[in-house]
Amino acid sequence: MHLNSIGAEHVRLACVDLMRACEQMQKQKFLLALDWTKTEFTQTQNKLQVLVQMERRIMRLEAKQKI
16 A cells, blocks of 8 residues: 555645644744644554454464464
C-alpha cells in the first residue's frame, strides 16, 4: 500500500500549510491549519492502525498453518 493512499500526503500538505501560517504570523489561518493537521493526522493514524491489525491477523493465520 502506498503512503498516499493512507493519507500521509494529506498530513504533509496540512503541515506545510501550518508552517506557512506560522511564518506569516496569521493566527486565524494558523488555527485552521492546526485543526486540519490534527484531523489529517488522526485519519492517517486510524488507517495505519487498521493495517497493523490486518498484518497481525495474517501473521497469526500463517503461524497456525505451520503447525
